[in-house]
Amino acid sequence: MKRHFEHLVRKASRVIKHWWLIGLAGLLCIIAGVSVLIFPIQSYVALSIILGVIVLLVGVAQLIVATTSTNFLAMKSYWVVGGVLDILLGVFLCIYPNVTLVLLPVMLGIWMMYHSFIIIAFGGDMENFRLRGSGMTIFGGVMLLLLSIMVLINPFGAGVATVVVVAGVGLLCLGIILCMVSLQFKDLHKRLAEEEDV
Numbered sequence: 001m002k003r004h005f006e007h008l009v010r011k012a013s014r015v016i017k018h019w020w021l022i023g024l025a026g027l028l029c030i031i032a033g034v035s036v037l038i039f040p041i042q043s044y045v046a047l048s049i050i051l052g053v054i055v056l057l058v059g060v061a062q063l064i065v066a067t068t069s070t071n072f073l074a075m076k077s078y079w080v081v082g083g084v085l086d087i088l089l090g091v092f093l094c095i096y097p098n099v100t101l102v103l104l105p106v107m108l109g110i111w112m113m114y115h116s117f118i119i120i121a122f123g124g125d126m127e128n129f130r131l132r133g134s135g136m137t138i139f140g141g142v143m144l145l146l147l148s149i150m151v152l153i154n155p156f157g158a159g160v161a162t163v164v165v166v167a168g169v170g171l172l173c174l175g176i177i178l179c180m181v182s183l184q185f186k187d188l189h190k191r192l193a194e195e196e197d198v
Contacts, residue, residue, distance in 0.1 A: 019185030025061040026178030029054055033172030036164060047167060048104055052093025055111065055172065058178070059086025066145050078118055085114075105163050109151035112170050116145035119177055125183050133180055140177040147173065 036047065062153045063083030089111065119141035126134040147170050151163070 002125075018068055021061040021064055021182075022178050022185065023028045023182030025058045025179075026175045026182060028057055029171045029175030029178060031129060033168045033170070033175055036168035036171065047164060048097040050170075051104075051108065051167065052097070054090075054156050055093060056090025058086075058174075059090055061084045070190055082118055085121070086111075089159055098111050105151055108163070108167055108170065109148045111148075112151065112174070113148035115174060116141045116148060119144065119181070122181060126181075130144045132187065133184055137177060137184070140173065140180065144170065144173050146179065164179060 030149075031112045032050055036050065045063060060083070062079055063086075066079035066083055079094050123138035126137060131198065147166060151166050151170075
């Protein structure tokens, strides 16, 4: 068992160097979520551009972490695909905000749902390392999944106010989860340093 754990630790050693990128993406999501909830956004255009920038930045952070890691993440390929899709979606939302006005609720719901699956799987991966908070990560992923289902049940009948509130709560929830994930990477980094000193 110890040999298996050491093997996992060696594989994880490269990904944890960039734990702060996930934390930074999480802080940006929290700031965007709070801004959306505190300052009522007057139009879908503003929400589309804000969401586009956040999605783009989260995608870049996710792609860097996934591509600089080894295969310790069971869902590594999903992280890579998710990062690429986030970058493409973020660019699309920023360049064509008016085109996405009708599709914004659907895009938001699918984006949150996809990330909820990644987060739930990541929580399971972190359970292998016996890190604190992996259960909370899974719980956060389930909450994000429920939010995405709420958006997708009636995306066009929800109304502007509902979409704005759900977007704000979704960004806030995702931001908190990403910050938790980055702290788990930091804990793993600390454990690695202690293992090397022994």
